[in-house]
Amino acid sequence: MGDERGCIVVEDDFPGYSPKYFNIPRHYESDVEYVLLPRGLVIDRTERMAKDIFYEMDFSKPLLAMCVLKGGYIFFNDLLHQLRQLSAQSNNSCQMGIDFIRLKSYQNDQSSGEVKVIGGDDLKKVEGKNLLIVEDIIDTGRTMEKLLEMLKPHKPNSIKVASMLIKRTERSSGYRPDHIGFEVPDKFVIGYGLDYNEYFRDMGHICVISESGKKKYSA
Numbered sequence: 473m474g475d476e477r478g479c480i481v482v483e484d485d486f487p488g489y490s491p492k493y494f495n496i497p498r499h500y501e502s503d504v505e506y507v508l509l510p511r512g513l514v515i516d517r518t519e520r521m522a523k524d525i526f527y528e529m530d531f532s533k534p535l536l537a538m539c540v541l542k543g544g545y546i547f548f549n550d551l552l553h554q555l556r557q558l559s560a561q562s563n564n565s566c567q568m569g570i571d572f573i574r575l576k577s578y579q580n581d582q583s584s585g586e587v588k589v590i591g592g593d594d595l596k597k598v599e600g601k602n603l604l605i606v607e608d609i610i611d612t613g614r615t616m617e618k619l620l621e622m623l624k625p626h627k628p629n630s631i632k633v634a635s636m637l638i639k640r641t642e643r644s645s646g647y648r649p650d651h652i653g654f655e656v657p658d659k660f661v662i663g664y665g666l667d668y669n670e671y672f673r674d675m676g677h678i679c680v681i682s683e684s685g686k687k688k689y690s691a
């Protein structure tokens with residue numbers, strides 16, 4: 473059940489769901505191998521993640537929710553929607569600011585290179601805040617480790633990371649975020665904000681890309 477891994481675990485032999493039973497945009501029909509996580513399930517999981525985040529929140533300091541663009545934008549919106557609901561219903565609440573950053577990796581190989589934060593407010597603004605970093609997917613984990621290293625000198629009160637997905641891969645640095653939606657097989661996933669060469673962000677469900685899809689949209 474994935475209890476010790478703190479999230480829903482999708483096993484390697486999970487066959488997924490046939491795209492023919494889902495509403496996939498016509499222009500992407502042949503690019504999807506199978507549906508891995510239907511959007512409804514992702515939203516249900518997000519609802520629970522928001523609750524977990526809310527109940528461990530320190531309300532004495534303002535929260536700064538930081539969205540890692542571009543992939544995180546849909547998850548960020550859905551997660552913050554849930555957090556706002558919880559905050560409105562609760563006696564505990566705190567100020568919640570938002571920021572949007574993009575990370576640029578200068579790679580020699582895949583993701584071991586330097587990471588630069590582009591966009592967003594001055595990182596000095598994280599001082600004294602409870603930071604909640606919201607990411608779409610943790611792959612090797614190295615980009616997030618670098619981002620955390622860069623943020624710490626700016627003295628946030630605390631830092632938590634919520635990622636919708638984590639990939640089960642041999643390339644992993646071992647890094648695991650505080651809140652994880654799903655652990656998924658080492659396959660290339662698209663949809664719900666996740667792209668392949670900037671395509672597929674506009675697909676609701678999280679799907680595994682087909683070989684023909686990779687060819688069609690190769691850079």
Ligand code: HPA
Binds near residue numbers: 659
């Ligand atoms: N899909 C989209 N973006 C990604 C992935 C993936 O599987 N892994 C790392 N970035």
Ligand code: MG
Binds near residue numbers: 540541543607608609
């Ligand atoms: Mg990302």
